[in-house]
Amino acid sequence: MIKAFFSAARRSRLLVAALCVLIGGCVSGPRVSPEDRISLPSTGLGPHLEAFFEAFNSGERQKLESFVENHYQQGIDVAAEARRWARWRTVYGPLRPVRLGVDEPTRLRVFARGVVTGAWVELTARRSADEPGRLRTIAVGSGLMPDAVASGPKSVDDLVDAIRKYVESVGEQGYFSGTVLVARDSVVLTEHAVGEADRSDDRLNRKDTRFNIASITKLFTAVAVLQLSERGLISLDDSAANLLPDYPGPLDERITIRQLLTHTSGMGRGQLDAPIFPSGPRTAQDWLPLTVAEPEFEPGEIASYSNSGYVVLGAIVERLSGLSYEAYLQRNIYGRSSMTGSGSFGVGELPPNTAIPYTRGRPLDDRNALIFEYGPSRDATGMNGSIGSPAGLTYATAPDLHNFIVSVVDGTLLEPETRNAFLSEQVRIPSEPGSSVSFGYGFGWETRKGDILRLSKDGGSWGISGRLAYYPESGFVVIVLSNLDSAGIVVADRVGEWVEHLLRWQRSSEHTKGQ
Numbered sequence: 001m002i003k004a005f006f007s008a009a010r011r012s013r014l015l016v017a018a019l020c021v022l023i024g025g026c027v028s029g030p031r032v033s034p035e036d037r038i039s040l041p042s043t044g045l046g047p048h049l050e051a052f053f054e055a056f057n058s059g060e061r062q063k064l065e066s067f068v069e070n071h072y073q074q075g076i077d078v079a080a081e082a083r084r085w086a087r088w089r090t091v092y093g094p095l096r097p098v099r100l101g102v103d104e105p106t107r108l109r110v111f112a113r114g115v116v117t118g119a120w121v122e123l124t125a126r127r128s129a130d131e132p133g134r135l136r137t138i139a140v141g142s143g144l145m146p147d148a149v150a151s152g153p154k155s156v157d158d159l160v161d162a163i164r165k166y167v168e169s170v171g172e173q174g175y176f177s178g179t180v181l182v183a184r185d186s187v188v189l190t191e192h193a194v195g196e197a198d199r200s201d202d203r204l205n206r207k208d209t210r211f212n213i214a215s216i217t218k219l220f221t222a223v224a225v226l227q228l229s230e231r232g233l234i235s236l237d238d239s240a241a242n243l244l245p246d247y248p249g250p251l252d253e254r255i256t257i258r259q260l261l262t263h264t265s266g267m268g269r270g271q272l273d274a275p276i277f278p279s280g281p282r283t284a285q286d287w288l289p290l291t292v293a294e295p296e297f298e299p300g301e302i303a304s305y306s307n308s309g310y311v312v313l314g315a316i317v318e319r320l321s322g323l324s325y326e327a328y329l330q331r332n333i334y335g336r337s338s339m340t341g342s343g344s345f346g347v348g349e350l351p352p353n354t355a356i357p358y359t360r361g362r363p364l365d366d367r368n369a370l371i372f373e374y375g376p377s378r379d380a381t382g383m384n385g386s387i388g389s390p391a392g393l394t395y396a397t398a399p400d401l402h403n404f405i406v407s408v409v410d411g412t413l414l415e416p417e418t419r420n421a422f423l424s425e426q427v428r429i430p431s432e433p434g435s436s437v438s439f440g441y442g443f444g445w446e447t448r449k450g451d452i453l454r455l456s457k458d459g460g461s462w463g464i465s466g467r468l469a470y471y472p473e474s475g476f477v478v479i480v481l482s483n484l485d486s487a488g489i490v491v492a493d494r495v496g497e498w499v500e501h502l503l504r505w506q507r508s509s510e511h512t513k514g515q
Helices: 008-019 046-058 061-071 078-092 156-172 217-230 257-261 284-291 307-321 325-337 398-409 416-422 487-514
Strands: 095-103 107-114 120-127 135-142 178-184 187-194 196-198 211-214 361-363 370-372 394-396 427-429 436-439 444-448 452-461 464-471 476-482
Touching: 046 061, 046 078, 046 095, 046 107, 046 120, 046 135, 061 078, 078 370, 078 487, 095 120, 156 178, 156 187, 156 487, 178 398, 178 487, 187 398, 211 452, 211 464, 211 476, 217 257, 217 307, 217 325, 217 398, 217 416, 217 452, 257 307, 284 307, 307 325, 325 398, 394 398, 398 416, 398 464, 398 476, 452 487, 464 487, 476 487
Parallel strands: none
Antiparallel strands: 095 107, 107 120, 120 135, 178 187, 178 476, 211 394, 361 370, 427 436, 436 444, 444 452, 452 464, 464 476
16 A cells, blocks of 8 residues: 655645745834734743744744744754745745644644745644743644635636736745746736846846756656657556666665656655756766665655655666667657756757756755855855756756646647646545645645645756646646745745635536536
8 A cells, every 4th residue: 555654745845845945134024013913822832922923924043043043942052043034034924823723731732824925834832841931843834724715716817817926025025036937728817026136137028038947857757758658659557677677776676657656656765856966967877876875665665755756767768769768858758848948958058048047055064964054145156057958957947847737738748648646636645634735747746725636746946946837627738936945935836825715716617607
């Protein structure tokens, strides 16, 4: 039986957040007014969270460090914990508590809302067992939306207007730099670009600016593999080891192509999850040595996100097609989908109209850890490796990604049976109550709050964040690409929330008319 450590959707958000270190300075948004927020409990852990919101919303290093020192148990690294909250502050902006979850003597859970960004943030404070009057920790979860969110657009015009105002606001206040595209099937409903693509020459983002898309690349790899299966060159149940006899290390012969596609192979992480990506590899074959590692689990036993598995898939594409991974994509995906801005580019090779990634993260000297750095963000191009791999870090524009999903759905890239498999759930895994979450072939497959089906793929790295989301029952497409850490995910969550509200409203209206 397939199981998972935790929800794929939540895991993706938390992994992106862990990598993301973070967007430009602590920009002050509108002040939180008393009527906008709930009152926290006056006893137990409530006063601790009250003090937390005051320090967090200030965005000031001294106040954050003072909060940690005065409210956490002894032994906490005050500077490190303050940096942790400072980086979240640059992503979410000021927060207001709006919904009380769990209120227990040892645990208090609160849903907070970004005043400017609109982000939903789950905060869970836990009491110290050794020092009951202090905190042991405050855990944070992002993208988790409480039930019964009632407000939102009730028409496409309302949706378009809300997105326009929102993107302009977060862009002006420094919380977002990038592009947003929302479409229904092949028709673009709205698209926007804000922020700077390159600060060195004051070049602004455009609607067709090229962004590094990180792990969204995995969708291209999955389609490439499925195309090879259509041609009869492989079966999804073939052994990966048999297809790569020159793999530079031990590779369990039981691992299948299907398991690599669905993150159930058990391959170890190797060097692909190090804070700084290597600068040498140019082809999928070059990346293979970095995937060699001890297995994490038996093939098919559990589901656990794997970059290494997708590099192996890319190497198989190269071996069977006789083309480099990049050449295969250009010929069989980009070229057939009118994706004219897509490709893999190394440091120093970026073409015009490409966004430079900006991060506030800094690797430590041993390169095996990262740290939030106060002050302005900096160019992160060199921190993301020399060139994209089958697991991530290729480049695309928002219109390109729209063309890609349209070309998948209309049969340009895949035959109907294969297309349906690509857009279907493959491995069901445990998820949040009221939701159904699965891994597909590249996509994450999720039923939002029990009734809205969404396929999505997030991407995140140093100064890179974005999402491609597709709602197959309605044809809605949401694409957000950013050259700031985490900002693209926050904006995609907010835009997606409005899309889902509109879909529920339309469904409710149709039901009412039918009565």
